[in-house]
Amino acid sequence: MALLEVEDLGVTFHADRDVRAVDGVSFAVDAGKVVGLVGESGCGKSVTSLALIGLLPNQNTKRVRVDGSAKFDGLDLLRADRRTLRDIRGREIAMIFQDPLSSLNPVVPIGVQVAEVLIRHRGIGKHEAERRSAELLDRVGIPDPRRRLKEYPHQLSGGMRQRALIAMAVACRPRLLIADEPTTALDVTIQAQILELLKELVREDGTALIMITHDLGVVAGLCDSVNVLYAGRVVESAGRHELFAHPTHPYTVGLLNSIPRLDALRGEELTPIRGSVRDVLAWSAGCAFAPRCDRAIETCLTGPPSLEGTNHSFRCVNPEVVP
C-alpha cells in the first residue's frame, strides 16, 4: 500500500461565486519516491498540498469545502481532527515552502526555530535539542552551524535560509515531505545544490517527496512520476521517462514546446500555447483546455473528458499522436 493515497481530492472556495480550485485530483506516493505536481499559476497545485496537511486558510469552515480522501498510512488526513493533525505535521509530514524569508520568523534565531520542532515533537530538553539542531544544519550543508544557530533569518543568504527551512522540515525524520516550489526563488547554482540535497534525503532516509513546481526541467531531474495539472484537474500522469518521451496531452506538449532549451539548436522557434490561463472553460461544459488547444474538436465541448489509461493516463479525447 502506498504511504499516501489521495483519492478524488476537491477544494471549493465559497466566495461571491464558488471557485473549484482543485477538482477530483488522485495520486499516490510511495516511500522513497518522488511525485511531481506540475502546472502553471492557478492550476491548483499549491492548494492541493495545503489541503492535504490542513493548512488552507479557513479549512473546515463554511467558506472552504474540501472533499475526497487522503489516506496517510490508513488515516484520512482530510477527516482528522486538529489535535491529530498537529501531531502529524512536523513529525510525520513536513512542508518546505517557496519563500524561505516569509516562512521563517524574523525575530527568532534560526537555532530556536529548528529546536522548537524537536522539543514539540520529540519531547527532548533544550540543550539536547540545540545539539541536534547543529547536527541538522551541518547535514543540510550550512557551514559553521554553531554560529549560524544564533543568527536571525535576515543574516542568512537565500540559499542558506532554504537550507535552514529544510533542516526544520527533516528534523523529526518525517515520512513524507511536501516541497512547494522550493527552488523557484533561488539562483540556478543554488537551485542545483538544493535539488541535490533533496535527492540525498530521499535516497538516504527513504522519505517520500511531493514536489510541486512549474519547472519541467526540475521534474525531469528529480521526480519518479509526474502529474500535470490544468485548471484543478490532472490532465496527464505518467512515469518520468514515459512522460517526456511520449507526452500525450496537448497541454503537456505545449508546455514542453514553450521552454527554450539550453541544449537545443539556436534559432529554433518556440511554439507557445495561445491565450492565457484565463481562457478557461468550466470542466462541466467540456475540456477546460479546449479554448487554447490547437487540436480541439467538437467532442471537446460536449462534456468533461475522463482520465484514461493506467500507467500513462491522460484526459483528452483527441490526444497528440506521437511519431
Place this chain on the structure above:
Amino acid sequence: MTALVEIKDLQVHFPIVRGVVFDRVVGHVKAVDGVTLSVPRGKTYGLVGESGCGKTTLGRALLRLVEPTGGSVLFDGNDLTSLSPPALRGMRRRMQMIFQDPLSSLDPRQNVESILTEGLAAHGIGADRAERRDIVCETLDAVGLPRWALSRYPHEFSGGQRQRIGIARAIVLHPDLIVADEPVSALDVSIQAQVLNLLAKLQAERELTYLVIAHDLAVVRHISDVVGVMYLGALVEEASSTELYQRPLHPYTKALMSAVPVPDPLVEERRERILLSGDLPSPANPPSGCRFRTRCPWAQERCAQERPELRVLAEGHTVACHFAEEIENG
C-alpha cells in the same frame, strides 16, 4: 557592423554610510566594477548572471537611471555620462526599458492609452490627440493587444498582457535601443514563449537593438546573438551565443550551464554537474585576485594574487581566467 552602444570600464560604486548625526562613508559596494562591452546595432546582447552580480545595475547605469561613478557609455557616438540633463532627456526617446514586473512598473491609475501617450507627449511626437491615438493604436497592433485595451487599466489584464503593455510603452517612441531587464521571468512558461517570440518579431520589424538582462541561461541563449556572463560586478566571459554554449571556457560559465535543468530525463541523468559550493561573496568586500576563486573548483595560488583580465581565446570569445586553456584541455 558598428556598435550602437559602447560601454568602457563602467563603474557603479554605492557608498556604505554609517553614523547617527553625520554620515560617514565606511566603504563601497562595487555593484559594477569595470565592465567593457559593446552592443552591435540591430543585434541582441544577453547579459546573464545570478542575483547580486550587478547585471541590473549595469543596465540602469547604461540609461543613467543610476549615475555611473566611472567609465563612459557611448550611445551612437554620444557620451551619455557627460550629457546635460536636457540633452539626456532628448536622448531618452531613443533608449527605452522593459521591466521585470509589469504590474509594479505600470501606474495602476493610468489607463493604457494614457500610459502609452505620456511618452509621445513628453517628446512632442504627434501633432494632436488624434494623431497620437493613431500611433498608439498601431503600436497596440504590433504587440498583439486589442484596440479596446486603450480605455482599460493594468489590473484588468493578465500577466502576459501586462508585459505586452510594457513592451508597447517601450516601442511606441520608436527607440533604437531597448534594455529589457528580466522581461519574462515573472511569467508562466506558456506565456514566456509568447513574449519571447514577440520580442524577436519586433526586432525584425523595427531593427531594434536589445540588451537583455536575465538569470535564465536558456532564455538568454535563445534570444541573444552575443552573451556576456557577469560575476560579482565584472564580465567573466563573452562570446557569441552558439560558441558560448558549445564551448564554455570560464569555470563559472561551466558551472552555471551544468546547473540549468533540462526538461529531458535522459539528458539529466547523463549530465555531469559541477556543483559550486557556498554563496556569492559580498560585493562590498570582494575576494582578492579572481573574484570567483572562493567557489572555483580549479582555483590555485595565482588566482588569489592576480586579477585575471579578459583575454581573447578565439574569435569573438573572451575569458577572464588564468587557467582557461588548461581547464579546457583537462
